Amino acid sequence: MPYLGAIERRGRAARLLGVARWDRADGEDRARLAVTVRDGWHGRGIGSFLIRMLARHARRQGLAGLRAEYGAGNSGMEAAARAAGGRTRPIGRGWREAAWELSRG
Numbered sequence: 307m308p309y310l311g312a313i314e315r316r317g318r319a320a321r322l323l324g325v326a327r328w329d330r331a332d333g334e335d336r337a338r339l340a341v342t343v344r345d346g347w348h349g350r351g352i353g354s355f356l357i358r359m360l361a362r363h364a365r366r367q368g369l370a371g372l373r374a375e376y377g378a379g380n381s382g383m384e385a386a387a388r389a390a391g392g393r394t395r396p397i398g399r400g401w402r403e404a405a406w407e408l409s410r411g
Contacts, residue, residue, distance in 0.1 A: 310359050312352050323347050326356035328364055328372055335370040341386065353386030361390070365408040373405045
């Protein structure tokens with residue numbers, strides 16, 4: 307389960323601004339993605355950056371796609387998913403899905 311993080315550094319101090327990860331079941335060629343960004347840092351491109359970097363890593367690992375499920379009211383995830391090239395759609399009452407097809411090569 308690979309993890310990526312975004313860090314802000316000020317002098318010797320550093321703090322985590324966001325984290326993304328993917329996880330897949332054994333033998334599967336697609337994985338679920340999760341991303342979180344620290345409050346106060348939403349809307350600055352951190353989520354979409356982490357998704358793009360994680361997708362790049364997943365592609366190199368041979369995955370065919372990623373997907374994420376999130377609440378329909380989560381406008382930040384919707385914006386990050388679209389900015390990172392994801393296709394979004396409703397999947398049930400109050401839920402949405404973002405999906406990324408990862409080209410191989």
